[in-house]
Amino acid sequence: MQQHETDRLETRYPVEPWQVSEKVFLPEGLRESESVFALGNGFIGMRGNLEEQTATGAETIQGSFLNGVFDAEPIVYGESAYGYAKNHETICNVMDAKSLILIADGERLDLGKSRVTEQRRVLDLREGTLDRRLAWATAGGCVLIITMRRLVSLTHANLAATRLMVQCLDGGCTLELLSPLRPAVIAEGDPNDPRNAAGKDRRLLCTRTEAQDNVIAMQQKTKNTGFTVNCAVEHRGEIPFTVEEGEDSVLWHGQLRLKSGDSVILDKSICYTVSGKDEPDAWREALEGCRRAPRFEILADEQRDYLDAFWKRAGIQIEGDDALLQGLRFNLFHLLQSVGRDGRRNIAAKGLTGEGYEGHTFWDTEAYILPVFLYTEPELAKKLLQNRFSILPKARERARVMGHPIGALFPWRTIDGEECSAYFPAGTAQVHIDGDIAHAVWEYWQATRDLDFLAENGAEILIETARLYYDLGFFSSEKGGRFVINCVTGPDEYNVMVNNNVYTNSVAEENLRTAAAAVEILKAERPQTLTALAEKIGLRETEPADWLKAADSMYYPPAQDGIVPQDDGFLERKPWPLDSIPAENHPLLMHYHGLTIYRHMVCKQADLILAMILFGERYTDEEKKKNFAFYDSVTTHDSSLSMAVFSILAAQIGQMQKACDYFLSSARLDLDNIHHNTKDGLHMANMAGTWIGITRGFGGMSIREDTLSFAPSCPPRWKSFAFCVEFRGRSIRVRADQNGASYELLRGEPITVLSYGKPVRLA
Numbered sequence: 001m002q003q004h005e006t007d008r009l010e011t012r013y014p015v016e017p018w019q020v021s022e023k024v025f026l027p028e029g030l031r032e033s034e035s036v037f038a039l040g041n042g043f044i045g046m047r048g049n050l051e052e053q054t055a056t057g058a059e060t061i062q063g064s065f066l067n068g069v070f071d072a073e074p075i076v077y078g079e080s081a082y083g084y085a086k087n088h089e090t091i092c093n094v095m096d097a098k099s100l101i102l103i104a105d106g107e108r109l110d111l112g113k114s115r116v117t118e119q120r121r122v123l124d125l126r127e128g129t130l131d132r133r134l135a136w137a138t139a140g141g142c143v144l145i146i147t148m149r150r151l152v153s154l155t156h157a158n159l160a161a162t163r164l165m166v167q168c169l170d171g172g173c174t175l176e177l178l179s180p181l182r183p184a185v186i187a188e189g190d191p192n193d194p195r196n197a198a199g200k201d202r203r204l205l206c207t208r209t210e211a212q213d214n215v216i217a218m219q220q221k222t223k224n225t226g227f228t229v230n231c232a233v234e235h236r237g238e239i240p241f242t243v244e245e246g247e248d249s250v251l252w253h254g255q256l257r258l259k260s261g262d263s264v265i266l267d268k269s270i271c272y273t274v275s276g277k278d279e280p281d282a283w284r285e286a287l288e289g290c291r292r293a294p295r296f297e298i299l300a301d302e303q304r305d306y307l308d309a310f311w312k313r314a315g316i317q318i319e320g321d322d323a324l325l326q327g328l329r330f331n332l333f334h335l336l337q338s339v340g341r342d343g344r345r346n347i348a349a350k351g352l353t354g355e356g357y358e359g360h361t362f363w364d365t366e367a368y369i370l371p372v373f374l375y376t377e378p379e380l381a382k383k384l385l386q387n388r389f390s391i392l393p394k395a396r397e398r399a400r401v402m403g404h405p406i407g408a409l410f411p412w413r414t415i416d417g418e419e420c421s422a423y424f425p426a427g428t429a430q431v432h433i434d435g436d437i438a439h440a441v442w443e444y445w446q447a448t449r450d451l452d453f454l455a456e457n458g459a460e461i462l463i464e465t466a467r468l469y470y471d472l473g474f475f476s477s478e479k480g481g482r483f484v485i486n487c488v489t490g491p492d493e494y495n496v497m498v499n500n501n502v503y504t505n506s507v508a509e510e511n512l513r514t515a516a517a518a519v520e521i522l523k524a525e526r527p528q529t530l531t532a533l534a535e536k537i538g539l540r541e542t543e544p545a546d547w548l549k550a551a552d553s554m555y556y557p558p559a560q561d562g563i564v565p566q567d568d569g570f571l572e573r574k575p576w577p578l579d580s581i582p583a584e585n586h587p588l589l590m591h592y593h594g595l596t597i598y599r600h601m602v603c604k605q606a607d608l609i610l611a612m613i614l615f616g617e618r619y620t621d622e623e624k625k626k627n628f629a630f631y632d633s634v635t636t637h638d639s640s641l642s643m644a645v646f647s648i649l650a651a652q653i654g655q656m657q658k659a660c661d662y663f664l665s666s667a668r669l670d671l672d673n674i675h676h677n678t679k680d681g682l683h684m685a686n687m688a689g690t691w692i693g694i695t696r697g698f699g700g701m702s703i704r705e706d707t708l709s710f711a712p713s714c715p716p717r718w719k720s721f722a723f724c725v726e727f728r729g730r731s732i733r734v735r736a737d738q739n740g741a742s743y744e745l746l747r748g749e750p751i752t753v754l755s756y757g758k759p760v761r762l763a
């Protein structure tokens, strides 16, 4: 363990600018490092499992995933009721193709047993590879240097590849290389941890295997959802081999004699394909795909070029704190690896790095992750929104089940659009999901002015979600005719089924307004599209005026002594001073009954604080400061989505120490396993939160009156920081140091931005 510069935290990985590496193998931390060293490309995800699969004495969680491939089973309720979510969807752990077992003179390489005198694993953020180097002194008296490189191609959705090189330094041996295709070894879920509770039996059945020349292939089918998954692996190298087909596995088996000075290379090209119910299976495509795959060097070059371009576009830089910079880059890298890129797939809460949260997509996508791509890779942000558009029919159905004759209610957690939340108080009740998606649609429109998207997808989402809120709330005579939204759960899952959650009412108000605005835009720019849309969804001409009336009348619980209650009843709940809770009783959700928690004035995560960031213009600095201090004192941060948000508001109100403390914990949350569950996968929303922390927090970025605006402030311990944003076809670089901020237009037409409220022309 090393103490890093930012001095508070202990870290397992040395601070390095462009990589995460490990020199000593820690068996007790293998599962965590398998998440940290995961690779993916938005379709394929591979945990950073050792090629040799296991090491004696170390627990492992094996994992290979295909985004969007899941199985479903009916949820078994002890006591069911009308409208409960019906099915449990779980991402499938598909056949493993990355393994490679080395046997020298009958001794199997095993980090727990073999004499390994040097070992190193490196996740390279610029190369997009996972590299290993081992020196193995075999029992038979031979010294082998083994290097392995793995990549999941960011430029070819279906491809992954590995390269093994073995050099014999001394002695000689018979080396066997075993490359199996085998069903995943399923890890245990934890029935006591709602974040990781899935019944993890085998959801895939092996339906076919094949071995042809140097190619082995396997097909699997999901039990209940009709997915067919194929994987084919071609082996390239000058190694005599045989292939063996078993009942549900297939093996490529190479064997050769090495003597001192010899070296040998084995490349594997891995191709995964998938087809859904009623689609022709893509078996041939997998076989041909691995044969046609570019050579390893070419894939590696393409990977580097792709990442070069990405890092340039993101332009993130912190001078003066390498530990933070490493965390930030690591986070961005993993987001890029996990995000769906084709409009058919979204991004799961744990990306493609583990089975935590069953591979479900939550509000995490729109509230945290999407802005990162919106300002770095707008096309990817669009794909995420198109994915939501594709599940709009299911969201409409769900709204009907939930008693709304009109509108759409997006699922709280899902893979393919169906609501999968079995615990509705902290699930379906979070109707802010509609407003989060609407907010993202509008921000996408503001940042890109993509009229085609607004006309074809965006407006329909905005209208259907606005309709839902209009139907859900009502003008309450109790509240002087104001529009109230009752019995909902806000982002904070420790206060459920409350009235007038400020965050929910804020996103709902915005949604009601933006839906009306979208109708106006289409009326002016695409009248025919609007007519067709109105016909399709039965939009009445009077609806926008109704939405605006509700928005204008939106009710917010009044502040008491400057404290804005998170919801109507928040300040009436029983106080529960955080320092009275034993440290070992966190997270509370694992140690107290929900009702105990819900009756107390305690928060799991940022809620009102998030509203104060997104709708900052509604609050004075004084109000922000007062409420920051108050909510800081009642929030446990038991959710990983919390600290980044607190860091942002702290930076905006000039509380730099607090901002930096929260930011550091958030930036390195997975690298340093701060939530103690990195083994189940990385926390994507938090990872995105750190990018938002740099841009919106320290960078003070927002869109104000249609203009991109910045108000950077550089924490005292940094020399400078910088980032780039894509905005309406421009690329803008923002840099700030202790003396102020500067801006540079890297690409695109001249544009005016606001710097600390003053217009600056960039040309």
Ligand code: BGC
Residues within 6 Å of the ligand: 349, 357, 362, 363, 364, 491, 493, 604, 605, 638, 639, 640, 641, 685
């Ligand atoms: C948080 C939610 C989040 C979910 C998935 C929960 O612990 O409370 O806000 O959406 O995790 O990341």
